[in-house]
């Protein structure tokens with residue numbers, strides 16, 4: 001029995017160590033992707049409308065859980081080993097602006113908008129539920145110290161956020177999908193939700 | 204639309220549709236054929252040039268975005284008669300095979316060395332992401348390290 005306990009202890013130690021090696025190998029890379037569908041609820045409630053947009057790939061692709069942006073309608077990892085870099089704008093030798101300019105490119109299909117960049121790591125949305133995203137978005141420790149009014153301004157006025165409704169065409173000339181709620185309805189919903197106290201439901 | 208800019212230290216003015224890719228202006232209007240067309244989708248890097256010192260893929264940059272900016276192409280990388288250290292290193296390591304991708308790689312490398320003067324192999328892997336169909340990556344890596352040391356010497 002004593003031997004069995006020692007055996008288990010050694011096995012547990014080996015497993016822990018191999019996990020530590022695995023996680024240290026993952027530094028700077030994306031974690032395994034959460035491929036489960038995140039639930040989107042569309043209704044007339046301001047919170048539902050707002051979150052239906054924030055969970056859309058046009059938003060989540062630049063809020064990845066890791067250091068590699070997502071791209072495309074299937075949110076695959078950005079081709080060409082593109083990385084976040086120290087300031088969320090890519091690496092020293094190539095930044096986001098090496099390819100992305102301040103507007104969509106109608107010839108190459110490369111999307112663009114002012115301030116094209118990744119959201120900071122503390123604002124990763126990929127794989128999170130709408131409640132988790134909302135909590136994170138309203139938490140000054142994780143949202144860049146923004147007040148609810150500043151969040152409202154960011155969501156309703158920032159050109160990069162509003163790009164989601166003018167996403168242009170891809171390299172094959174195929175239009176990118178827009179969020180499931182219109183820009184006007186989204187802006188109204190955000191303002192209403194914040195005016196009502198930014199209450200986050202349980203689910 | 205009239206757009207003026209500096210290219211390889213020369214003032215130029217072109218009158219074209221503002222959405223015309225910079226690469227087309229460089230090659231077809233200004234007849235600087237050193238910059239290459241590979242994919243036209245910002246995927247291969249053959250068209251890399253510098254805009255205000257930063258690497259840019261010119262196939263995906265509309266001409267209207269470079270008004271009053273400074274552009275450098277492979278033709279203007281060296282200063283006068285001397286080759287740029289990256290070109291010198293490329294020559295010493297006999298990097299090119301067919302050569303098609305090389306101007307883009309050289310421009311991308313020069314931009315990287317400006318920010319990372321002594322790159323590690325990892326820096327090179329992360330920052331030089333152009334495509335070479337002849338597979339000259341191994342010689343490029345050697346040339347990039349050599350260019351870094353040549354630049355280091357130049358500065359001393």
Ligand code: FES
Pocket residue numbers: 239240241242243244245246247248249250251260261262263
């Ligand atoms: S031709 Fe511009 S990146 Fe390929």
Ligand code: FES
Pocket residue numbers: 299300301302303304305334335336337338339
């Ligand atoms: S040398 Fe031929 S493609 Fe690079």
